[in-house]
Amino acid sequence: MDPLLVTQALNVLYEVVTLAVIVLGLAIVFGLLGVMNLAHGEFIALGAYVAYVCQSHGLPYLAAVPAAIAACALLALPVERFLIRPLYDRPFDTLLATWGLSLFMRKAIEIGFGGGYKSLKIPVSDSVLVLGTPFPAYRLLLMALCAALIAALLLWYRRSVAGARVKAMVGNRELAQAVGIRTDRLARDTFVVGLCFAGLAGVMVAPLVSVQPYMGLDYVLRSFFVLVVGGLGSPLGLLSGAAAIGGVESAMSALVDRTAGYSTVLLIAIFFLWRRPHGIFGRS
């Protein structure tokens, strides 16, 4: 097989699964709680900076995983209690509030770490032969981890009692309360978990991108496109959205160039907003 074709195919796959993980946290808080979190990208940045701190203190890279989860949870708890909870069912206000939060977090990161770039060492720097052509090992590892993470979350959501309770809360909040589910706590936990996933995504991509206070902005627009195409509240939709946006963009970039990738993605997003506002699998 043409080695370049293999590499480009892997690039497309890489883009799809990493994008899915990047959107995961946003999809959780938006799809399940109806909270449009404009600070999603900043929690990704927070995860990346935690990874940077861990690495610059000589800790193994895996140490960044619990550290980032802890940092995101510590921040997400008061944010949920004082910013999000009073604004449930007021989407526009939530939008404004999380936008303010994103500004605040960007500034805080800039004050703490400076405005310049940070670079993280890639934890696994070798290449692995895939069908006879070398591909960076960390990217392969990342793809596997992302796929495993998504699969685990899907399985948890579909099979576990906690997943069923979340589904119950989302589908019928009043009945959920009637059967004894403390929906305020469950919503809080769901929000925190969503933001922890954002932080986790930050840890995962940090060694591959430019880490700087405004990096969160890089992820927000594309994440929203994924939700537009995939629709809300359906894990299958998330995957198909990531495949449509990430896959098409990557494939067009490989076949033509980046500009063609962006234009195509923009056209897809416009088409969905126009013809299928609830996404591929979304319900009205």
Added chain:
Amino acid sequence: MTTSLARRKFLIASAAGTALIGAPAFIRNASAAKDFKIGMFYAIAGPAANLFGPTQKACAELAVEQINARGGILGRRVQLLFANGDAAVADATKSAVRMLLEDKVDFFLGSHNSAVREALVATIKARVPYVYTPIYEGGECSPNTYVIADTPRQQMETVLPWLHKKAGYKSVYLIGNDYVWPQVTNKYAKGIFKKLGVSVLGEEYVPLGAPNKFEEAVTRIKGAGPGLVLITLVGGDNVNFNRTFAGFGLDKNILRVSSLLEENTLLGIGAESSNGLYGCMSYYSSVDTPAHRAFKTAYRKKYGDKAPILGLIGVDTYAGVKFVEAVVTKAKANAAAKVKSAANGITFASATGTMTMRNRHVDKDMYLAECKGTEFQIVETFSNVKSGQTCA
């Protein structure tokens, strides 16, 4: 009227006895009736602000401090007025009008992109001299406008032949952001490649300001297999491209030249991705000259440990302010005709030594740097390289 005048005098008197730094802006304006005002546009807020803004401001203020310590320009205390140059063209234009009409600035200094420069030139209409400092594509010959910047000729005519002689690359791939500076730079570089007999295997541009990923481009480059990649990407794109490039292992066989590779960008690229990466600019913080040592000492003394990282875009505002001092002192005025004749051939201080202005551009020493980890190692110095610009 009388009351307001009396009040004004009272304010001036009290301002003189007050620490000026802490005084509110209106008092400072009132006391600064005879100050020499420089209207400075730099990246206060916008995509480039967090990277370049702090250094641009710090370097310009260091120059002003040094000039004022020696008595100012023509005996007038120098004062910087700031406006955002990383803004939309319309906003920058508004700031320029305000500075012209209300603040009545004596000189403009700009460190921003070419779109804003063109708008400022059209707004100022040569009523006040204007010096433009950051690296750019060349071609600015508007009246009463002066340029400190590195030009494509100064960058390309040095590094490309030198590297060809050293490494003998036979082919090249060009990648840059999609705007005028990379395209003009590449056009200039292709002329050099033609003379060297180097074939261009590919040329691609990615959108400016988009969160670009480079896996596909790097794979394309891998397939093309050039000896050299000429990179005219800026900021985060430059970081991401180089990290992806090395991540895919291409750094082992392919040399890279990056046109705008300054200290912050190299920190982002990181030590493990900078192997075989070269740049050629008029400034690196590792340049070792007596003037630069003195500059760095003064800079550290003024700003301490938290000083913004030094880099080309920042230090050129220092040279810009020093140019203003030199040219106005020599012309004894800021009138267009006098400044123009004083400017030609004038020598003024830069962070690393001196620069000489000819044809309203600067001939300067260029440094060829090879990346060693996150440090620039100067491997060659080219003295007094011509800008290649011939403004009348």
Added chain:
Amino acid sequence: MNTWVFDFEDVTGGYGGSVVVRGLTGAVAAGQALCVLGRNGVGKSTLLRLLHGFLPLARGSVRFAGRDLAGLDPARRTALGVSFAPQERIVFDDLTVRENLTLMRPGHPLAALAPYFARFPRLAERLGQHAGTLSGGERKLLSLLRVLAEDRPVALLDEPSEGVQSESVRQMATLIGERKAAGAAFVIVEQNLELVEAVADRYLILDQGRTVQAGDRSTLRRAELVAHLRV
């Protein structure tokens, strides 16, 4: 003095600022059913929602086993021992029948529900199906089954027989009777005379948010009921 397992006094309240029910008082002892009767729109559902904390009381009090429930949200009241079956959106459409029944009792064997399934075999056949695919009557059965499976001392049921076939209503009445015999108490909003006559120990007839008549089984007259239930 009777010991009530669930009682309420002077219950007054409604939606937002408007008062829908005023000064309602009632009580049930263990093993009893209190039926709340009246035409559509007289405030029966509002009363149940006030009793379970979905709506705030403007005045009055609600007690479970003598404990004042003021300030407790619905989930806490349920956890204390009061089950609730609403009139609308009565099951989790996105969950399977099995999940609907075991949501709050993970690991609890469905076998314990075998006697119930024996009466409603159609549900037993649809355990793996999403509840959203059930018919209206089947959902009502599932809703009742969920409450019975929870096995709490008190259950508040809002029109359990609405849209249910008469044969199944009889089965419902039998089940409620069995649970009463086992000591459970019910507050049931109902329009179906057959079910009311079968299970009611006490009753409360509402009109325009106020009590027009209250009493126990001995004073329950079919003719009066019919007059009050005519829509």
